[in-house]
Amino acid sequence: MTDLAIDLQHADLYLDGKQILHDITLQVQHGECIALLGPSGSGKTSLLRMLNGVIGDDLKSAEQRSHIGFVHQDHSLVPNVRVSNNVLMGRLGSLSFWQSLKMQLRPGKKELAAVHAILERVGIADKLFERTDSLSGGEQQRVALARALYQEPQMLLADEPVASLDASRARKIIEVLHATAHEENWTFVVSLHDEALASEFFPRIVRLEGGRIVSDGAYV
Amino acid sequence: MSNRARILLSIAIASLAAYLYLGISVRELFPRGNGIEIVQQFAAAALGPEANTQNILMALLVTVKYAVAAITLAFALALPLSVIASSSFWSGCGITCHVLRWVVRSFIALMRSVHELLWAVLLLSAMGLSPISAVIAIAIPYAGTLAKVFSDIIDESSLKAENALNSIGASRWQKFFFGRLPQAIPDILSYAFYRFECALRSSAILGFFGFPTLGYYIKLEFDNLNYAKVWAYLYVLLAMVVVVEYYSMQLRRRFVA
DSSP states (O other): OOOOOEEEEEEEEEEEHHHHHHHEEEEEEOOEEEEEEETTTSSHHHHHHHHHHHHSOOOOHHHHHHHEEEEOOOOOOOSBBBBHHHGGGGGGGOOOHHHHHHHSSOOOOHHHHHHHHHHTTOOOOGTTBBBBGGGGGGHHHHHHHHHHHHHOEEEEEEESSSTTTHHHHHHHHHHHHHHHHHHHOOOOEEOOOOHHHHHHOOEEEEEEEEEEEEEEESSO | OHHHHHHHHHHHHHHHHHHHHTTTOGGGGSTHHHHHHHHHHHHTTTTOOOOOOHHHHHHHHHHHHHHHHHHHHHHHHHHHHHHOOTTTTTTTTTHHHHHHHHHHHHHHHHHHHSHHHHHHHHHHHHHHSSSHHHHHHHHHHHHHHHHHHHHHHHHOOOOOOHHHHHTTTOOOOHIIIIIIHHHHHHHHHHHHHHHHHHHHHHHGGGGTTTSSSSSHHHHHHHHHTTTHHHHHHHHHHHHHHHHHHHHHHHHHHHOOO
16 A cells, blocks of 8 residues: 655656756655755755645645645745744644734744744754844754744655754754654655765655756665 | 936936926026025024024924824825735735726825825815814825835835745735735835824925914014024924934834844
């Protein structure tokens, strides 16, 4: 019996008339963790966005996307609000507009405690009530990770999530994400540029070049 | 010739044509006959302003009260109008939404295309010399200008946060109100503070129509040739604008930084 979270068969992706991805076949089991490796422009971000269902032929509804966490390379946070507000935004997809308005304006103690616990895991608990744009690039990236963790998705997609962190912090964050994905049985797909990091945590590595998958398996 | 040079040349030709058409000459810049004496008296009075403290304080208070009431009303009207007038609020919506947007944009254009002095003339005829007519006269065109600028600020905000919220299943309204609008708030407040300074000047000028603001006393003393008293009111107006500019700069820094 198959239990696939991702099942792409010979998928192509065109953006503005240009072919970005070619003949992608990728199957990922529920709860499996894989890393995408490849040079810049190889199609890692496009593949992740296609899996997210925001581009390509298989567009996903907002309800479907509310179960998919996405960590963007450029943080993509709301700059002039508090860290707590940004993290709380992780669950917007599962709330009505009025519920989310209440949560943004007057978050409950329970929600704030949950946000604090997650920020503790990524090492910035002391920044809970600080303005996001007052943080360093690395700290902002960890807020983006915290937002994805707070969402508690079934699948977590991360596009170069540790690109702006130093080696030791990057390792720590990948360790946290990997452990959480295992504990919660999330499917976890992450694009990385650090081969050593990828080989240490991910038994399965998918390599892309020129928009094609060139290898899929254990790190060689 | 490059496009930029062509545009600059066109502007230069248009300006020159306007000056020639109006028949403005440099000689008219200098006062003649009796005018020289008036200028001398007016300039000399600048060094010895005569203040009627009670009148000044009363005029200052009324000027500020009118400006605060007008800008508050204008802001309250402009914010919802700017949201409806922004294209980002309606992204992904059908033709009906865009028709509604253009109706609102036209309404905003109508509000700001008539100057506050003209609104004052209209409202004075309709409502008489009451504070409400002064407040509304300022608030209508200010609401139009604020709404236009606010909607542009909203549309120019970064798409990144909105896209991030889209990827985790946020609805259209959630993306707009939690992803886009918060980014625009500092610039919106900053511009509103600037318009408050403008509202103070407009409020003072409405005194020329009989409202008891600084302008009323300036006109009264000017007509009576009491230039020393005119200067006192002008200095107060200048001080008021400088003080408000200082405090609004502090507030802007706090919100924008």
